[in-house]
Amino acid sequence: MEQPVIELRKLTKKYGDFFAVDHLDLSISKGEIFGLLGPNGAGKSTTILMMLGLTEPTSGQVRVCGIDSTVNPIDVKRRVGYLPDDVGFYDQLTGRENLLYTARLNRLPRQEAEQRVDRLLARVGLYDDAGKKAGKYSRGMRQRLGLADVLVKNPEVIILDEPTLGIDPIGVREFLELIVSLSREEEITVLLSSHHLHQVQQVCDRVGIFVAGKLLAQGNVAALSKALFSDKEPYVIEAKIANMSSDATDSVVEALKLQLLGLDGVGSVQFDTDRFYIGGTQNVSVDVAHAIVNSGLGLASLSMKEYGLDDIYVKYFEGGELYEKTA
Ligand SMILES: Nc1ncnc2c1ncn2[C@@H]1O[C@H](COP(=O)(O)OP(=O)(O)OP(=O)(O)O)[C@@H](O)[C@H]1O
Structure with missing residues (x-):
């Protein structure tokens, strides 16, 4: 079997006695779109930081593209594009200038950089606004520029942390469709962290339910309902x-x-x-x-x-009743 692109083994992060991430096992294959779904404070961002080598695990292993993120964070950074919930751009520079700057940081030759940046601007639907200052972009435009920004270095993996926060519903749909087509066309592996059930359900091949530092279950929706409701009648x-x-x-x-x-x-x-x-x-x-x-x-x-993700959501995220039949 092909080696997973993202592989976590018993990955753990403690702050004092508190387990922010608790013995997490997870494998994500090439080209897969995986949704990490969990409420605030579940440990999603901490897990992502460990994948990127930005914080050290207390114990366990994290490998991305076969590289140990803790030992070789720079090698991981070369292959992984990370899009946080709010990307920092130079607001006085145009969208295009911001991307060219990123291309320069990644040592792309000027001509190649210009071609790639223009192609990416068109790909994320910002070609016509490329000459506007980034500071004047709407939130949705900033996130699309952010996506183009992570694609400049041609990553094998994209990690998105709550990428649609504050974007209007049409913008969210367009953004998610873009993620799916990019992943399918270029075989990019995507990890999408979110607490928005419906967004995750729309785009992800598999979902992991992450609560209080633990992955309660993972799989497609059918597998999840089976795993989470095996004590019930599905x-x-x-x-x-x-x-x-x-x-x-x-x-x-x-x-x-x-x-x-x-x-x-x-x-x-x-x-x-x-x-x-x-x-x-x-x-x-x-x-x-x-x-x-x-x-x-x-x-x-x-x-x-x-039972679907809605029931899972109610059960694990809102603490409500799962399902009540009239007696
Ligand atoms: N540096 C830190 N020191 C102590 N506790 C921390 C630290 N960073 C995170 N935590 C705690 O670890 C837990 C997991 O946080 P994390 O930010 O990973 O959650 P999350 O799932 O990303 O939530 P959110 O969606 O709110 O960002 C939280 O309880 C948080 O308070």
């Missing part, structure tokens, strides 16, 4: 019965409950007023629909709930 089907009026249907409902409970993958069946709630480990909606119709009851509607 599927809940709600079936609403039409014309529930007669007492005569009580016996039908009772018989149906037993029949539904007998279906493969069903763990629980509840009935309340005019609807069944069928919980289980599989999506059995077709079987449920057949059973209800065959019992002679009318089926008004059938809907299925799968």
